[in-house]
Amino acid sequence: MAHLKPIKVLIPLLNDSVAPRFDLATDVVLVRLDAEGVPLERKLLILPQASAERLCQLVIAEAVTIVVCGGIEAEHFDYLTWKQVRVIDNVIGSVGSVLARLKLNQLECGDILREQTDADG
């Protein structure tokens, strides 16, 4: 694990997987990892309604360092990047597989963590 300081990850959810769209997610998981990538704290938040702007506010308010998501519009991606938040988008996979990849510091934009994905409609 090459992270030098503790990181805070936000993952919008659809069931147990990364939500296909940032702007439509109503469930998010916040995970605090230590410098070795080991989860220290995990918090599940249920939002009153889906809103990309609200989610951006939450990312800033919670001092999140990494957002892992599926589809995100350029406007929100650019805003978060400008706010020094690393956005790893176009990711498909379960929360578990995402955290495992993050621990190895090997998660990239566009990653499809196929073996871990849930059946979905």
Place this chain on the structure above:
Amino acid sequence: MKRIDPAALLDAVAFGLLAVDSQGRVLALNERLATLIGMSADAAVGLPCVQVLRNRCGVQRCGAGESLESEENTSRTDDLITRDRRRIPVRISVSLLADPGGTRIGYLKTIEDLSGPESADQLLSTSYGFGSVIGRSPRMQRLFAMLPVVAQSDASVLITGETGTGKDLLAEAIHQASDRAKGPFVKINCGALPATLLESELFGHKKGAFTGAVEDRPGRFRMAHQGTLYLTEIGDLPLALQVKLLTFLDDKIVYPLGSTVGHPADVRVVAATHRDLGEMVRRGRFREDLFYRLNVLRLEVPSLREREGDIPLLLDYFLKRLSAELGRPIEGFAPRSLKILLDYHYPGNVRELKNIAEYCVHLCQEKRVQPAHLPAYLMEKPVSRQRTAPSLPAAAAASRPAGAENQTVIEAWSDIEARLIREALVKARGHRGRAAQIVGCARSTLWRKIKQYGIEV
């Protein structure tokens, strides 16, 4: 009898197609959909449909725990987010897929891209123009009279004209009025990339074709399948690629870098240049055979100096449009301002005229634009357009880089604004809140402008 490859048949359809099994996992998708969403069929097969398509209704349906059956035999407008972070409106129709015995095996989704101009009728409804190109001068009227015929033909088109005359707009208007309007309009600037990159951009590459080619890429030709590929600054296309382009125009088959397998692409090519290609052919800098292949239909866009009577029309058009966009109650130009504007020779053509109008709209706080609201260089260099040559010599134009005419004479409002923001950021030592105060706008506006102008902070 020849057998038809079902995959090739699906790729030939003008809509995106997605086949899913009864659990909602992707079985297949055609090339049109792969291009639209930015994900290859190989990567998508086996994944949950909602993760691949990322359409609003699909995500909401999954979130509510509803099955795919609720979508059966529906057709609704929706939106999806592509891999390049664009949200685009689509229409998605869902129909049942059954085996010969009538047992349900899954669903077929048809995805129609609804982005782009509302309809060709609306595009063509401008009183004095074609699409978003306007003008009522005899030269432009002759051009507009040719355009419906050009649009309906499927031959290659070569658009020539000085920088800023509206070649890009014309190319897009031709596409929108053609039978290919439902297909993609893909633009690439041949002068903006080095030769090796340009080849990969145009024709695509196979994974491993060169260092950094980590995945297959289809290239712009295949992305423009059943649509139009617009090659701007064709005069800057390297000679090696001219041969490859000529081969494509003859065979309509694309060979990606590193691959011996060709892919058919049904693409209409529209090319444009500000250079004199005939002169370049004589100097051996452009292939004669390619010149004749592209020159099937030739459209010469006149410079603004040659468009008698169009300057007042364009000034009025841009002033009204920009005033409305920026919410300024400007009614028109004061007579003295109009005289100065009519006497100017516009070396940067319509682009320069538009920039001047934008400058005026930003600076004018009155109902009519006064001379004080005009860019200072218009008063410093009172060159009458009647006294200038009708157009620059072809050889001189050919040796000039694109946009060079504008650089000496015009600093567009956007350039001024970007400069003011940079100066404010320097003054505020990078503190955006203070920079916003200096510029006199909100922090969010400053952020948007920084993004718009690509200012590095």
